[in-house]
Amino acid sequence: xxxxxxxxAVWTLPAVILLAxxxxxYFGYRITPPARLDPGERARMMMPLRTAxxxxxxxxxxxxxxxxxxxxxxxxxxxxILRINGHGSDLASSIDDAAKQILARPExxxxxxxxxxxxxxxxxxxxxxxxPVGTNHWLFSKLSLPGLASLLALNPGIDGLGAVVExxxxxxxxxxxxxxxxxxxxxPSDSMGDFALGTDLDKISALASQRIGMKINPSDLYRxxxxxxxxxxxxxxxxxxxxxxRGSPPAPLISGATLREAALNGAxxxxxxxxxxxxxxxxxxxxxxxxxxxxxxxxxxxxxxGTTYFLAQVYRxxxxxxxxxxIERAFAHLVDLMAKxxxxxxxxxxTDIDCVxxxxxxxxxxxxxxxxxxxxxEYQRATGDMRxxxxxxxxxxxxxxxxxxxxxxxxxxxxxxxxxxDKTMLLYYSGEASLALARMYTITSDPKYAQAAERGLDWLVxxxxxxxxxxxxxxxxxxxxxxxxxWPAVKTEKYRTxxxxxxxFLRGQQxxxxxxxxxDDLVGSYLITPFVPPMNTPAGSRTEAMIxxxxxxxxxxxxxxxxxxxxTATLQxxxxxxxxxxxxxxxxxxxxxGMPASLLDRSVRIDYVQHVCSGMIxxxxxxxxxxx
Amino acid sequence: xxxxxxxxxIYLALDQLAVVAxxxxxxxxxxxWMMSAKIHLxxxxxxxxxxxxxxxxxxxxxxxxxxxxxxxxxxxxxxxxAVFVIVRLVASAAFLAGTYGAFGKAxxxxxxxxxxxxxxxxxxxxxxxxxxxxxxxxxxxxx
Numbered sequence: 001x002x003x004x005x006x007x008x009a010v011w012t013l014p015a016v017i018l019l020a021x022x023x024x025x026y027f028g029y030r031i032t033p034p035a036r037l038d039p040g041e042r043a044r045m046m047m048p049l050r051t052a053x054x055x056x057x058x059x060x061x062x063x064x065x066x067x068x069x070x071x072x073x074x075x076x077x078x079x080x081i082l083r084i085n086g087h088g089s090d091l092a093s094s095i096d097d098a099a100k101q102i103l104a105r106p107e108x109x110x111x112x113x114x115x116x117x118x119x120x121x122x123x124x125x126x127x128x129x130x131x132p133v134g135t136n137h138w139l140f141s142k143l144s145l146p147g148l149a150s151l152l153a154l155n156p157g158i159d160g161l162g163a164v165v166e167x168x169x170x171x172x173x174x175x176x177x178x179x180x181x182x183x184x185x186x187x188p189s190d191s192m193g194d195f196a197l198g199t200d201l202d203k204i205s206a207l208a209s210q211r212i213g214m215k216i217n218p219s220d221l222y223r224x225x226x227x228x229x230x231x232x233x234x235x236x237x238x239x240x241x242x243x244x245x246r247g248s249p250p251a252p253l254i255s256g257a258t259l260r261e262a263a264l265n266g267a268x269x270x271x272x273x274x275x276x277x278x279x280x281x282x283x284x285x286x287x288x289x290x291x292x293x294x295x296x297x298x299x300x301x302x303x304x305x306g307t308t309y310f311l312a313q314v315y316r317x318x319x320x321x322x323x324x325x326x327i328e329r330a331f332a333h334l335v336d337l338m339a340k341x342x343x344x345x346x347x348x349x350x351t352d353i354d355c356v357x358x359x360x361x362x363x364x365x366x367x368x369x370x371x372x373x374x375x376x377x378e379y380q381r382a383t384g385d386m387r388x389x390x391x392x393x394x395x396x397x398x399x400x401x402x403x404x405x406x407x408x409x410x411x412x413x414x415x416x417x418x419x420x421x422d423k424t425m426l427l428y429y430s431g432e433a434s435l436a437l438a439r440m441y442t443i444t445s446d447p448k449y450a451q452a453a454e455r456g457l458d459w460l461v462x463x464x465x466x467x468x469x470x471x472x473x474x475x476x477x478x479x480x481x482x483x484x485x486x487w488p489a490v491k492t493e494k495y496r497t498x499x500x501x502x503x504x505f506l507r508g509q510q511x512x513x514x515x516x517x518x519x520d521d522l523v524g525s526y527l528i529t530p531f532v533p534p535m536n537t538p539a540g541s542r543t544e545a546m547i548x549x550x551x552x553x554x555x556x557x558x559x560x561x562x563x564x565x566x567x568t569a570t571l572q573x574x575x576x577x578x579x580x581x582x583x584x585x586x587x588x589x590x591x592x593x594g595m596p597a598s599l600l601d602r603s604v605r606i607d608y609v610q611h612v613c614s615g616m617i618x619x620x621x622x623x624x625x626x627x628x
Numbered sequence: 629x630x631x632x633x634x635x636x637x638i639y640l641a642l643d644q645l646a647v648v649a650x651x652x653x654x655x656x657x658x659x660x661w662m663m664s665a666k667i668h669l670x671x672x673x674x675x676x677x678x679x680x681x682x683x684x685x686x687x688x689x690x691x692x693x694x695x696x697x698x699x700x701x702x703x704x705x706x707x708x709x710a711v712f713v714i715v716r717l718v719a720s721a722a723f724l725a726g727t728y729g730a731f732g733k734a735x736x737x738x739x740x741x742x743x744x745x746x747x748x749x750x751x752x753x754x755x756x757x758x759x760x761x762x763x764x765x766x767x768x769x770x771x
Contacts, residue, residue, distance in 0.1 A: 014711070021715065022722040029726030131726075143719035146665035155728050223727075511732075518729030529735045530728040 021139065028137045031129035031225045033518075039240035041065070042124075042229045045095050046241050049122050050231070052102040055112040061095040070094040071125040071171055071226070072102070076116060078289065078588035082107055085171055091126060118234045121585045123244070125160070125173050125226040133161060133223040134201055151198030152531050154223055155518060156183045157246035157599050163208050163220045170212040172204065174226060175247045175586065179287050180207055184533075184600050233581045242582060245521050246599055249583055251576025254568060259620035260318065262578055262593075266613030267314045269579075269593030270307060270606060271326045278333025280307060286579070286602040289588030301337075301358045302432065303607040304330065305371030309378050310610040314617050316382030327379060331388065334372055343415040344394070353398040354391070355413060363412040363421065366402055369395050370432035377439035389443075396440045399433050400452055407455030409433050430460055431478025438485035450489040457483055457490070461498045473505045475538075477545035484548035487555050496556055499549035503563045506542055510569060524573030535598045536577050540611030543570045547618045571619055574612045579604075633769050636686040639757050643680035646753060647673045671709045672750055678702025679754060686769070696761055696770035703758035710751035714743055 037045070041063045048058035049072060067090060074082035082105060086098025102108060111117050134149040135141040141149075154161065157178055162171045177183055186198030201218040209216045229241040230249070242249035252258045273281040275294035282292040282299050292298065308330040315323040334356060338344070341357040343364055356372045357364040373395050376388045402410045402420060411429045412421035434456035441449035460479045463469070480502060483495035509526040511519065516530045525534035526542060546567050553559035577599075579591045586602075587594075594604035595612045650673040660666055679702035685695025721739050725731040731739075760766045 018715065018718050022718050025719050025722035026726040029723055030729075137723075140719055140723050143716050144723065145716050145720045146660050146662040148720050149723060152724060152727065159727075516728070516730040516732060529732045530730050531724060531732075531735070 021143065025137065025140050025143075028140065029131050029223075031131045031223070033225060033227075034128055036227050036243060037063070037065070037126065037229065039243075042241040042243065045070075045091065045124060045126075046122060046229070046231060048095055048099040049102060049124065052099040053108060053111070053120065053122060054117050055103070055108050057103065058096075058099045061092040061099075063091050063095070065091045067091040067094060067126055067128070069127040069171070070098055071127070071173055072098045073123040073125070073173070073175075074102075074120050075123065075230075075585040076111075076120045078286070078584070078586055078591075081111070081120065085169075095124075121231045121233065123175075123228065123230040123585070124241070125228045127160075127171070127224050128227050130162070130222050130224045133159075133221045134218060136219055136221065147198075150201050150218070151186055153199045153201055154183075155530075156199075156533055158518060159223045159225060161204060161208065161221050162224050163205075163212070163216045163222070165212065165214050165216055165220055168212050168214060170208050170216070171224070172208055172211075174228075177204065178247065178600055178602070179586070180204065181287075181600075182207070230585060233585075247583075247586070248521065248576055248599075251572060252580075254572045254575060254623065256620045256622075256624040258575060259571060259616040259623060262575055262580075263314055263613040263617035263620065264318060264320065265578065265580065265593030266595065266609045266616070267311055267320070267323060267593070269591070269604070269609055270311060271323065272590050272593075273606065274326050274330060276329075278329040278331070278336070280304060280330070280606045283603055283605045284589060284591060284594065286587045286589070286591045286594065286596060286604060291589065299358060300607070301356055301361075301368035302365065302371045302428070303605070303610070304334070305356070305368060305373075305375050307606045307610045309371060309375035310614045310617075312375055312378035312382050313614055316378060317617050317621065324383070331376065331379070335391070338391075341415060343398070343413070345418055347397075347401060351397045351401075352394050353401055354394040355398045355415070356395070357415060363414050365426065366399070366409055366411045366413075366429040367426065367432045369398055370429065370436040373399065373436035374432070374439050377436075377443050380443050392440065392443075396436065396449065399436055400448070402433070403452055403456065407457075407459030409456065427475060428478055430456060431476065431482055434460065435478055435482035435485055438482050438489075441486065441489055447489075450486060453482060453486045454490045457486065457495060461494060464498075473502050475541070476502050477541040480545035480548045480552075484552045484555075487552060491555075493556075496549070496552045499545065499552060500560050500563070503546050503549050503560065503566060506546070507562065507566050510566065521576070522573070524569035524571070526570075533599045535601075536574065536595055537597065537608045537611050539570050539574050539577075540595070540608070540613070540615050543567055543574070543615035544611060544618065546570075547615060567615075567619055568623065571616060571623075574616065578612070633765060635760060636683050636769060639753075639760070640680055640683040640686070642753055643676050643683060643757075646676040647680060650676065668709065668712065671705060675702045675706035675709060675754070678705065679757060683757075692770040696766070700758055700761050703754035703761070706754040707751055707758070710746050713746045713750070717742055717746075 045061055045063050048061050051058035053074065068087060070086045070091065072084050072086060073080055084098055084101045086094040086101065088094035088097050111120060134153045135144050157174050160172055160174045160177065162169065182200045182203050186200045205216045205218050205221060228244040230244055231237060231241050232239045273284065275281060277294060279294040281294050284291045308327060311323055311327045315327060337358060338354055338356060343355040343357055345353055347353060355364040356368040373392055376392045380386060380388065402413065409430050410420040410422055411426045412424050434453050437449045437453035437456060441453060457479065480499040483499055506526060509528060511523055511527050513520055513523050519530050522534055526538050527534045546563050550559050550563040550567060577595060579587055579594045584592055591604065595608040596602045596604055597608055654669045679699050682695040682699025682702060685691040717739055721731050
């Protein structure tokens, strides 16, 4: 009997202990969100604050729901001009406290006097729950895996951090943590220089210390979650305040018209960020308004080409005349660079070649020339204007010169020595070159381009012909775009199967609604785990590839409907990410139409807009139609 | 004459190999700045070294009885260490699920792989060896 009990204990006790540990820690950290405030409650809470912002005494709030703290932020032209916390026994009294504090602030007089009160937008964060952060939990502090609790301390954009020290309290709201750029800066170790994904709790504590004027340690911090809402833009205040989740209001619903408008807005953003020289303002930090200088600093020629390709694509589809001059300006800059690039040469068979190389670059990259060819070909397709054809022929001849007999490409070329580098391989370039050759076939009908594109694609697709490669894919978006671009000159089942399989692989990274309860706003994005916020550019580039894969299927009379769902989900996600009047309250400068890098990285680079909006404009042509 | 049991010699070789492998892994592959993690990680080569030393008393007849006990202690330390790694993995998964609302398929698969590797790399050898040392044959060899 004793032995039986002993055996039972041996088999069950460890499991019970593990379960008890897991349960205690899970519920220790979980903040279960209550039902969100409804539109009427949001409006009634906003009213006293708006009245106070107009420098008038407000009627008391009547939303008597549980809650003891609200944080109020007033935005003007993308910057915070006022930030206060209201406290009370319920939400109504907390709002009344906040309204009273607003009235007492001298900034309000200036705002009203300058007639800016209407343009300002009020954001309210209702604190709905609190929990420990990092290792501030008695049991988890003993059992945590090294570094994990501080690296992945909070759900970015949803969790805020607060502290109470000697009776004084401070709140760092979720959006304030995002703007602090301290949520993805901590490295697991100094040896992992590029692997910064963790929350820097030490620096956040220092930030909180500055606010409160007292020393705050990471052990003093706690997490909190909010029910957040913001006033609509001026002119739309007849609508209730917009509920925010991770700083974003609800996205526009996907349709052909919405996608077309969003793509045009992306194009407008890029045109507004094109300097008179024809060079783009490469990056725009939406939080600070700081933009890169188009005359110097980091730049990417492949991205210049890709971005101009997108503008030409929008022009081809929409015929929006305002696009033509900026596209030609961007081309003129390329012509200028090529004249100075020293790449022009004549091959022994008397073929003229030329390539694109940026100022200061030692080697010409295959991708720069390839995407410039793609852009020029798209322009010719859109306008019928053949003025760039001689230039394209030289550039395409260089691409053919860079191709090896087995279909692979050499990726770098030294214009001074006229030697190609046979060793270096760079991401994307082979797919980009294959697409360029496919597009050259489209505009010239010369079979040598179709054959070269096919050899390039065969090499890319056949690379996966080994056991382990059956379990993963690299970044193959250009491959699938090229595979569709060369149809019908090259009709092969192999490309369609490859791209459908790529789509299936990517769908494994797309969360379903409800799969990650706190992250339904990320449905449609490509998410590896709930702990790493998704980047927006892959959402765009992969959608471009999936549209090509879907189209390839349609050409064959058997479109993969799973791809259609995948494309729709991603574009719905992307519509929510794009900067538009509803969500530009925290954008400094002309950011409308821009596509930020991610929910955490609020900078817009030209290629982020290019990839996402290219997917949008292409899908806008068929998304409203019936599934095949 | 009965043939000598070869297992102590095989276990001794494997234990010593594990010591070298784990010291290399800790020093070169998984550097950590956290003292508690260092102690935990170093408990593995220390446990294997105890196991090896105890097993090595097969060469010193007078010390075999004590050696067997040392080996069992080393093996038990390793098993405890492996269990503690698994507890830490489960606790971390619960923390992440609580903070992020879910753990996710990819992370769950990763955690399963981690647990499987811990069992295979840390727990398997001491488990078999301790079982042998507790068996009648093991006792007889170490008398």
